[in-house]
Amino acid sequence: MRATYMYGAGDVRIVTVPDPVLQHPSDAIVRVVNACICGSDLHPYHQLPASAEGTSMGHEFIGVVEEVGSAVATLAKGDFVIAPFAWSDGTCEFCREGLQTSCLHGGFWNGIGGGQAEAVRVPLADGTLVKVPGGEDPALLPSLLTLSDVLGTGYHAAKSAGVNPRTTVTVVGDGAVGLMAVLSAKRLGAERIILMGRHRDRTDLGVEFGATDVVAERGAEGIAKVRELTGGHGTHTVLEAVGFREAYQQAVGVVRPGGVISRVGVPQYEEAPIGFGSLFGPNITLTGGPAPVRAYIDELMSDVLDGTIEPGKVFDRTIGLDEVPDGYRAMDSREALKVLVRP
């Protein structure tokens, strides 16, 4: 089959690899119907060291079950399923608490063969995959695809921050996850949602999703603007959907004393300020991490199926598998917001 591999920064290729096969009784083989390129795929696109073997890419996909192992109990050939960006057994103590990204037996796709491909071997299929009731409705595919990562990730930011009707919200970043954070904050009842982003077409979509204010300025100027909009104090919650240190520092600048910064952008730094002058003095809480999207799929899927939300609007380009290298380029150059792939 054809699959996407990255061989170093900026070096994405479509290669032919063996079809995936069942390796364990709990595996399933899924034919990919839709996959996509993630903002977090751009981090290796910038900095992956060159290698001859390459790295399998893609962690967001929806598809049809082709084959199941003998131990798979809840799925059958032909089921239309959503795959979250981490696989998990669904039964360990962390899964039972809804933290499937820390599953004792789970993992991430890039180690075993990613979703930007024609098919994927899914380990721990019963725990990992979620069957879509009603099967494959073409109009709903883009929105269902967001359940594999970006919608659940934006939702994790808002849930972890404790967003509710009484909390004001700043979202840092107008990428797909930032826009999903806006939609999620709105869904949780927030009435004031400030979106920090400087790409007009994206922030317009953010306004459609529920942002009440847009701040295009960055750094000190952006912080001053948010403070001006909030009586000088900043917002109760800040959802950081970028991952660069500058975005974290922006979050620190706009959070209200006693407030919460919730990070879902994968940090491209290890150390950052958390002392008296940043988090400690004003009693700021820092939370977030890789979203256990598996925990949110059921809840969010019902809103997608009944049309309450339409997160699939974040996709502004659709391509075939052979065009994936150009899809990376288009997302990296901000020519495309989020690219949907039909293998």
Added chain:
Amino acid sequence: MRATYMYGAGDVRIVTVPDPVLQHPSDAIVRVVNACICGSDLHPYHQLPASAEGTSMGHEFIGVVEEVGSAVATLAKGDFVIAPFAWSDGTCEFCREGLQTSCLHGGFWNGIGGGQAEAVRVPLADGTLVKVPGGEDPALLPSLLTLSDVLGTGYHAAKSAGVNPRTTVTVVGDGAVGLMAVLSAKRLGAERIILMGRHRDRTDLGVEFGATDVVAERGAEGIAKVRELTGGHGTHTVLEAVGFREAYQQAVGVVRPGGVISRVGVPQYEEAPIGFGSLFGPNITLTGGPAPVRAYIDELMSDVLDGTIEPGKVFDRTIGLDEVPDGYRAMDSREALKVLVRP
């Protein structure tokens, strides 16, 4: 009157200064009955730059109201009161939310004259001071004094971390605040409380306050020990009551995925690890800050008055004002756990 000033690292002196006088209608003058030396006073004791003016010391005291300004409505001469370590108006938006350390008009004692003295001018007396029902009972004084800082600070750590009967707890540090964090975790129902400390007399008191396990090892060895005690995963909550970067890193090492680190030790660092390899990957929440002890005094005072808790046991030495310089030395050398001062 006599008061304590610090003129540089290690240079504590008792000096004669003018008696405090009312400066604003909302002020009160309080004669100090008991004060004490705080673990956080040791930070300037180690690193305060030398100066000719010196810095007024002491932020924990209980005493008797001697005089009130014309705008003070709730207090009168003769009232026996507890002063929290920050003053606050009690009416601004942050005070109403219970975050008096971020009061829009509040501040800290060292700027205006501290509690290691014969008397103190207390600004915003109505918002700041809490009257003790029943007045001055000698047997209760040490425990009431802990309400001005260490008990409320330990309680803030436990409350912010969300300690409850289902959460396991590690307390990092066997100083007075660490021991108060143990007592607070016990009060909130925690059944498993691991105290990390290597001073046997202190950890013995920690066990009396509710610690179920003591880990004397530090660094990697201490982390391994806590993980061994908790099935390999660490505890749901970690209360960090030290403030050094090593203590933070120890907290990161013993917190369970999805858990909370709550800091109340004043950080002696600004930057520290918070990226994928520390907080982000396992979805760790970092919280805490200077405790709004004013918010907790009423609740905790009733437990002190009825004898449910006896936090005053942390004081293991009582001195007069003239002995305060030696009190600093004794606390710094770990000869004394916490020193009570009777001016």
